[in-house]
Amino acid sequence: MNNNVAIIDYHMGNLFSVEQACRNVGLNPIITSKQTEIENSDAVILPGVGAFPEAMNNLNKLNLIETLKKILENEKPFMGICLGFQLLFSGSEEFGNTKGLNVFPGQVKKFPTVSSTKSKIKVPQIGWNQIHPYNSQKWKRSLLNGINNNEFMYFVHSYFVETEDDSITLTYTEYEGIKYCSSIEKDNVFASQFHPEKSAYEGIKIYNNFANSINQKD
């Protein structure tokens, strides 16, 4: 039987392509904001595009904060994408200061609009950028297995994560002279700033590896 993956719908952006990517690798996606459906699924994806404070607000209203924290702490495979990656950290400076899910220590910060060399930086970063191994040991054991070091992935974001715990950092990416953490992996949790479901064949490999990691749990 196909594994059920709960794609959390908390009204933060379009879920179409995440759903399609799951189907493409043989998963059975369920778009849901119901606690029980999320708890009963074989794996969980937290996607999301939009503003950090609104996202936390929506998760709170849907009573999903504790549900998510529990899942992040147990063994269920979990994938966070874009805003769903940022929300795992302590907090964001977007519109003042907002607390995140605080699973990992770190802050979400806005890209400056002027670089250290005084040139103008285009924000948001929209486009393809490379993911470099932060810790080359980690790469092959992660959901990036089978993907080239320094591969291109698709990014859309104005804010980036500054981690306080290097041990979880899987890749870093450089945008206009700023080096930042572009993905993390720890135990059951993989999360990325880039969109694997928009990163062509290489991105779909991540979904494939995710599907395999769920099978290994069975």
Add this chain to the structure above:
Amino acid sequence: MNHRIIARLDIKGPNLVKGIHLEGLRVLGSPEEFAEHYYNNGADELFYQDVVASLYERNSLDDIITRTAKMAFIPLTVGGGLRTIEDINRVLRAGADKICINTAAINNPKFIAEAVKVFGSSTIVVAIEVIKQSGKYLAYTDNGREYTGVDALEWAKKVEELGAGEICLTSVDREGTGLGFDSDLIKNVTTSVSIPVIAHGGAGSKEDIEKVIVESKADAVALASILHYDFVRKNKNPLATKSEGNFEFLKNNSVFKKINPVSLFEIKDYLNAKGIGCRFLMENTNE
């Protein structure tokens, strides 16, 4: 920065079409077949524009969007005839990642801010279609058909202020001609706004693409004829199946003299050799 190479597909009814100055549309084939080819050959994005949507107030693109989004896992932008928040919602639900507005935005600039508030700035692209008249760059609507008198540069700044995430800047004068991008127009806009600008209209060779990135500071380029003719040339049996439109071009297999068709691979190889950042397909060494 890595510059995006975007495959632009103009759609009329069920067909991929291509015009000159956005007019005189010729049928090239099935949009999805072209889209799939570009996806497999390293296109960074796909851009569907329903070229007669504003004219006939119709929205016929949804099925094409859905079929494309199920097959191509790269960003898909869709424009043409989007007038309301509900229109945008529908296209996003069909599978688009970003939407592009022009006519509705000029007629009611507040619509940009409204759309940005609902969908976020990175979802909203504003198209500016420009015709040069008496030395002035003016923005037109309805796929380059309707005069507005709006100054293109002032409008670009306003579009940024209203929160749009990107500008797709078309030179209607150059569109489909292969005479090269309008470098002054593109440069004027890229140096006046801080949001990404997609240069569109006029690419006739890979050198034109290099030039608009290096000299006019375009963040991305949208390409149509130069890619379409390459694909048609290499696939002698034209793909057009549906009934609507002018097929003469396909039957004759003719290509405009000013356009040197080139593939996405060749463009990216060329840009990389020139030291211009862009995504390229790597040989897999990690299997």
